Amino acid sequence: MxxxxxxxxxxxxxxxxxxxxxxxxxxxxxxxxxxxxxxxxxxxxxxxxxxxxxxxxxxxxxxxxxxxxxxxxxxxxxxxxxxxxxxxxxxxxxxxxxxxxxxxxxxxxxxxxxxxxxxxxxxxxxxxxxxxxxxxxxxxxxxxxxxxxxxxxxxxxxxxxxxxxxxxxxxxxxxxxxxxxxxxxxxxxxxxxxxxxxxxxxxxxxxxxxxxxxxxNPIQIMDNLRGRLYEKTIQKSELELYRKEYQVISDRLYLGNQLVHVVSDSYPGSGFNPIDANLEDVYMYQIFNS
CATH class of the missing domain: 3.40.50.300 (P-loop containing nucleotide triphosphate hydrolases)
Incomplete structure (x- = not known):
């Protein structure tokens, strides 16, 4: 072929x-x-x-x-x-x-x-x-x-x-x-x-x-972030502080607050929840680092 x-x-x-x-x-x-x-x-x-x-x-x-x-x-x-x-x-x-x-x-x-x-x-x-x-x-x-x-x-x-x-x-x-x-x-x-x-x-x-x-393959590419992606809901006013301290790859409004996705090789601290990566997370991570 x-x-x-x-x-x-x-x-x-x-x-x-x-x-x-x-x-x-x-x-x-x-x-x-x-x-x-x-x-x-x-x-x-x-x-x-x-x-x-x-x-x-x-x-x-x-x-x-x-x-x-x-x-x-x-x-x-x-x-x-x-x-x-x-x-x-x-x-x-x-x-x-x-x-x-x-x-x-x-x-x-x-x-x-x-x-x-x-x-x-x-x-x-x-x-x-x-x-x-x-x-x-x-x-x-x-x-x-x-x-x-x-x-x-x-x-x-x-x-x-x-x-x-x-x-x-x-x-x-x-x-x-x-x-x-x-x-x-x-x-x-x-x-x-x-x-x-x-x-x-x-x-x-x-x-x-x-x-x-x-x-x-999209699934294999998503596996690259397995165990390294976390999310946390923060105040809108805290966003710039989090950007300086963490590798924030995306943020969006959620019920009036800011929901951030962070890539970290180890647990980033209190309030963060581990999540599975989707293709948009991978995309944002790759663009962020290019």
Whole structure:
């Protein structure tokens, strides 16, 4: 089975920003999560893999395809849903998908109709296929985006921040759809939403400031904090004091007080309770230390 192999990928923009710094990843078939804050380099990496921009150094290989040397070969087997996905609001879902199928080389009318209808069923938009895209909800537009990305039966599917702005029901529908697609192909899910990764991905990497700071299975990554995470409820006015004294990786309001999560190799003292780490704790810990 083809793998996506990224080696020593670097990109520095003309303004001096080091967007990628020697990124190396090995991504097998299935759902792969790329997690990081805004500005971490995720979109630069996605655009580079999708052949929309070139790196300064490094290589990207999908099976036998050298992506940087043969971008057109990669495009034949690539599906891409960018962060900003525009539609023609006056066209129906069926009409635009049919048009995009022509652009992707599906010339025979009957074959094209069968593919378009099958994809509209797959993303649960068949019943509204005659409706104008301008009338679609955010979740419906995202599902249409996945349909267009699947037109060429891709070996590699890239989705960049796909659930931002979706309500919980639409997000769950999107999770289910991506999970189904991930059974057959390599799917890279780039996001800053921890729940997206937790729900879907068996492999992941956290990226910050252009560097991969951790990669692996989410459960194994969470094990790195086993027995080292504590929480305590404090007064809001005490927060800065605790930040100075402890490694506070997160804080949130809870019933009017501040709930802090602290990483410590030994019991940090009175009032702290040991807790199991979740993926958000790991994410905050890794970002805090990078």
């Amino acid at each position: 083809d793998q996506l192999i990224i080696k020593d990928l670097s990109k520095t923009y003309s303004n001096g920003v080091k967007a990628l710094q020697n990124i190396s990843l090995q991504i097998p078939k299935g759902m792969f999560g790329l997690l990081g804050p805004n500005g971490a380099g995720k979109s630069t990496l996605m655009r580079t893999i999708a052949t929309l921009q070139e790196p300064d150094t490094g290589s990207v290989q999908l099976g036998a395809i050298n992506i940087l040397h043969s971008p057109n070969e990669l495009r034949k087997v690539l599906g891409y849903l960018p962060q900003q996905f525009g539609v023609y609001p006056a066209l129906s879902a069926e009409m635009l998908l049919n048009h995009l199928a022509v652009l992707k080389g599906v010339i025979k009318k009957n074959e094209r109709k069968a593919i378009v209808h099958a994809l509209l069923h797959k993303v649960n938009l068949y019943e509204v296929r005659k409706q104008k895209l301008g009338e679609f909800s955010g979740g419906m537009k995202q599902r249409f985006g996945i349909a267009q990305a699947l037109l060429n039966n891709p070996k590699l599917l890239i989705v960049d921040e796909p659930t931002a702005g979706l309500d919980p029901a639409e997000r769950n529908r999107f999770y289910n759809l991506l999970s189904e697609v991930g059974e057959q192909t390599i799917v890279i899910l780039s996001t800053h939403i921890v729940d997206d990764i937790k729900e879907l991905c068996t492999n992941m990497a956290i990226i910050n400031k252009g560097n991969v700071i951790v990669q692996g």
